[in-house]
């Protein structure tokens with residue numbers, strides 16, 4: 001049984017198709033990368049999985065259970081952690097308190113256990129030195145890390161990462177991929193949307209390309225990137241370089 | 246789950262709940278509680294009356310801020326529970342209970358009534374929710390006004406004071422207002438320091454990411470709505486005792502909601518201190534501009550609008566952000582245990 005299973009998931013916003021018959025499975029502790037042009041429906045797909053967006057059709061199963069019966073909070077508690085492409089910190093709370101909310105509510109921990117998980121999730125992303133600062137005072141890069149920390153503090157089994165590598169230097173990308181690989185070896189499955197393809201290639205063992213809500217390619221990362229469909233999408237095959245944007 | 250089993254339970258970090266030692270705060274708070282409890286014997290009667298009205302409004306505003314400032318529920322119908330609390334006290338007193346004893350029971354009555362009301366109101370969002378709270382308040386007032394036992398529209402005096410001298414009645418009325426305010430503020434503070442408090446702060450800051458962090462937003466909101474109903478019910482009860490007369494047009498007056506809203510906005514939403522500071526300013530203005538009739542309301546309204554535009558965190562919020570001072574800290578302060 002797969003950890004996460006999407007079957008014929010479709011969604012339209014008015015005339016805009018953000019999901020059309022999306023079907024894929026994610027196995028435990030594996031990492032999938034998702035690429036695709038702007039507006040392809042990548043972020044919407046995360047919304048559908050995390051419960052922010054209700055699909056028009058299709059089924060989603062997580063550990064064999066019907067995920068569509070659960071609301072966002074229940075999905076977070078069940079083990080779905082996500083980050084937001086445009087960070088959504090709790091601005092007037094400290095960085096530590098941001099993670100603590102997730103540890104107490106998402107991971108259902110209390111007192112010292114929750115403090116330790118929250119702090120550990122900050123240490124993993126290098127944010128612990130900012131623990132007592134208001135989250136609103138963080139730079140964009142640190143806010144993205146806080147997204148990751150907070151998702152981690154829910155103690156997820158699947159982590160949905162939405163463009164957390166944008167704007168990083170080469171060194172920082174390497175740091176980030178090291179963090180992600182560590183999480184994966186700790187048993188967390190990962191779905192990672194990223195325009196910085198190099199970060200993905202260091203990490204994922206499978207790549208999905210979305211365009212206009214459809215999966216146009218799915219498989220080995222190198223094969224997906226060199227496939228005709230993806231090359232056509234990015235006009236002229238400048239794909240294998242730094243970025244597919 | 247597998248996040249760092251090595252760390253869990255191994256005391257990675259130690260937590261303090263204040264940035265400064267609470268000693269001085271405790272001493273100041275203790276002295277204030279002492280003085281305010283002795284107020285009827287210390288201050289002139291006219292000032293004691295002002296204090297009474299102050300405490301009634303502080304209780305209401307603290308509850309309103311909990312709803313609007315933390316849980317994002319802008320109610321313009323909290324007078325529903327002020328009224329129901331007042332009339333519950335009248336009812337219990339008519340049945341022979343001491344009005345003072347009736348205060349907690351009136352609060353409880355309001356909490357019980359609030360439960361089904363949430364199932365109705367929570368179907369609505371934003372402005373529709375606000376308007377619906379007003380409809381609920383008006384409906385409650387109209388229904389109460391038809392009950393003959395409660396004197397219909399003209400109301401009825403609250404019985405049960407015959408054993409007390411006039412001085413005792415005034416003093417006890419003051420003490421009731423003060424103790425209700427004290428319990429409401431202390432209760433709110435303890436609530437905000439609890440797990441639920443952390444949840445409410447997260448909902449205040451970002452509802453969507455609160456949900457995806459595992460926060461059950463609706464149930465947190467429901468809890469807050471019920472608590473606020475109880476708090477406003479207690480305020481309505483002491484209002485009834487202070488008069489001591491209840492009347493639909495007074496108890497169910499939308500003016501209460503307007504004042505709760507104004508003082509919370511001026512003082513600062515989403516902090517414990519904000520509504521209290523807002524009340525101080527409200528009563529200071531009211532007292533100093535008394536001779537100009539309703540001018541204090543106009544000035545106060547303009548002040549509220551000005552602050553809403555330029556200082557949405559309110560006066561206390563701005564002050565706190567600038568000087569990093571918290572009189573009533575609710576946060577978590579970490580210190581790594583490594584090294």
Ligand SMILES: Nc1ncnc2c1ncn2[C@@H]1O[C@H](COP(=O)(O)OP(=O)(O)OP(=O)(O)O)[C@@H](O)[C@H]1O
Nearest residue numbers: 013016018036037038039040041042043044045085
């Ligand atoms: N709540 C919404 N209501 C209406 N339209 C929406 C909504 N959310 C997204 N859309 C639209 O759906 C399309 C897909 O958006 P989505 O954010 O999923 O794309 P994306 O693949 O993540 O793009 P990007 O690479 O720019 O982040 C866009 O055209 C967007 O404007």
Ligand SMILES: [Mg+2]
Nearest residue numbers: 042043044085
């Ligand atoms: Mg996106």
